[in-house]
Amino acid sequence: MDVSAVQAALADKSYSAVAPLCDDLLLQGAARGVSTDDWPYAVHLLAHLYLNDLNSARFLWKSLPQQVKDARPELSAVWRIGQCLWNRDYAGVYTAAQGFEWGPELADFVTAFLESYRKRIFQLLTSAYSTITVADVAHFMGMSEEDATNYAVGNDWSLDAATKMLTVRKPKAQTNQKLDASKLQRLTECVFHLEN
Incomplete structure (x- = not known):
């Protein structure tokens, strides 16, 4: 099966495009009866995790034959990350990702996944807490x-060194543009014209 488009997306670091691309190619191959022996399952699975699409990742994992799972250690390593995500084992995600010697095809992708995951977690912490301990952030x-302290302070949180507490700085709410009356009038006239 030709996976050059997947390899090109990885080379371009277009990681968000990899999962849909893999899904389409795998379905096309299955429809033609093409062998999937050389399919990059680890990349495919990690692509779903990168998009935080845990249901698709679980479905892909469950659809794989056991001999494929057993024969590919990188695939099992990616699945360990998925299990941690599924169980909300936040620290386990990092342990699983950093505890495996990734091949050249996946090393940059795993690094990008961890950066993306770290940003998502930081956004969750920002929305969920007003103060939090340094140990919890770590x-x-x-x-x-x-x-963790440097990361938080670098994102405008403040540190009370005596208590080792971080105060979360919430992002400013974006204000919506106001529509002036003349634009509203033109929009109303346009809609009226289209309906009649």
Whole structure:
């Protein structure tokens, strides 16, 4: 099966395009009865995790024959990350991702996944907390306390060094543009014209 489009997306670091591309190619191959022995299942699975599409990742994993799972250690390593995500084992995600020697095809992708995941977790922490301990941030972010503090302070949180508490700075709410009366009038006339 020709996976050059998947390899090109990986080379371009277009990681968000990989899962839909893999899904389409795999379905096309199955419709033609093409062998999937050389299919990049680990890339495909990681692509769904990158998009935070856990249901599709689980479905892909469950659809794989056991001999494929057993024969590909990288695939099993990606699945360990997926299991941690599914179980909301935040620290486990980092442990699983950093605890495997990734091949050249996946190393950059795993790094990009971790960066994306870390940003999502930081956004969740920002929306869920007004204050949080440095230790908790380090746990959720898969970092040392020093690195977690630097990351948080670098994102405009403030640190009380005595209590080791971080105060979350909420992002400013975006204000919507106001529609002036003349634009509203033109829109109303346009809709009226189209309906009549």
